[in-house]
Amino acid sequence: MLENDKKSYESTLEEEKKYIQAKVLREQAEQEEKQALARLQKKRNQGDIFEQVKEKEKSKKRTEQEKMYEKRASMLAEIDYQKKIDLEKEKAKKEVQTLKSTKGMANYAN
Secondary structure (H helix, E strand, O other): OHHHHHHHHHHHHHHHHHHHHHHHHHHHHHHHHHHHHHHHHHHHHHHHHHHHHHHHHHHHHHHHHHHHHHHHHHHHHHHHHHHHHHHHHHHHHHHHHHHHHHHHHHHHHO
16 A cells, blocks of 8 residues: 555655646746737837937927028028119219209200
8 A cells, every 4th residue: 555655655745746837837937928929019119219310310300400590581582672772872973973964065055
């Protein structure tokens, strides 16, 4: 009987050992899967952050270009305005010269 008990006990120990080993393997597999998922999530987050940075840079560049275009348009408008002022000054000079010359002619006629 003792021998049967010993075999039964050994059999039970062997089953427990197999059960524990299987449980350890399952837990290791679960841990590896969790780590793999964590790495994947980290990659996704890095990708998302990278995309956000790229979009922010594009937006900043677009804003800077718009400011440059507005400044350029303002400068061109100022140049155009200055040209009109210069033209009006020239017209005024010519009119003054014309008036002076006709006034001078009128003085000679008298």
